[in-house]
Amino acid sequence: GENVEQHPSTLSVQEGDSAVIKCTYSDSASNYFPWYKQELGKRPQLIIDIRSNVGEKKDQRIAVTLNKTAKHFSLHITETQPEDSAVYFCAAWDSGYTSGSARQLTFGSGTQLTVLP
Amino acid sequence: DSGVTQTPKHLITATGQRVTLRCSPRSGDLSVYWYQQSLDQGLQFLIQYYNGEERAKGNILERFSAQQFPDLHSELNLSSLELGDSALYFCASSVGDGGAYEQYFGPGTRLTVT
Secondary structure (H helix, E strand, O other), X not given: OOOEEEEOOEEEEEOOOOEEEEEEEOOOOOOEEEEEEEOXXXXXXXXXXXXXXXXXXXXXXXXXXXXXXXXXXXXXXXXXOXXXXXXXXXXXXXXXXXXXXXXXXXXXXXXXXXXXX | OOOOEEEOXXXXXXXXXXXXXXXXXXXXXXXXXXXXXXXXXXEEEEEEEEOOEEEEEOOOOOOEEEEEOOOOOEEEEEOOOOHHHOEEEEEEEEOOOOOOOOOEEOOOEEEEEO
């Protein structure tokens, strides 16, 4: 099935700096890539997503880029704030057509982002 | 608040027992997905229902089963529980069936098997 790799596993930045989290996926048929933010003990919260017909999407301080050729996508957070500290998960939609596995969102292993005041 | 509700929030039970987790999707959503989150396995897809029908099955053990009722709420049944089943169980919902639709997660049920 789909394999999603996420880097780095931990990331510390100073408040006000930018943070970048990168993910790669294996199934070229994947066409939907959401990002979730999960604070400790809470639900994953959808923060932004991108579909394969666009290369970049922005929402205030958050942006996501997608390179279909290279099969990687990235989350960019600018002007980081302490409340951005959380675990961030990328995911890719596996349609199952090429992988033969169940149609599902396959998640990366997560990035613990810490924003230092 | 995503609009997805899950009960109970916490569940502590013994090995060998059976439990039922409940999920109510957002108003208007027809799909319900179940996920298991453990420290070493991350977020793992278990099963999906759309408008009462099973649509996709992931890494769900045979000891686990689920269903979606006519009012669209869903239940995940876990039986013959083992210590390794201790995890956070999330459900998510989306308006449609398939990858084009955003999935919104509920607050989760923390299951502890002792």
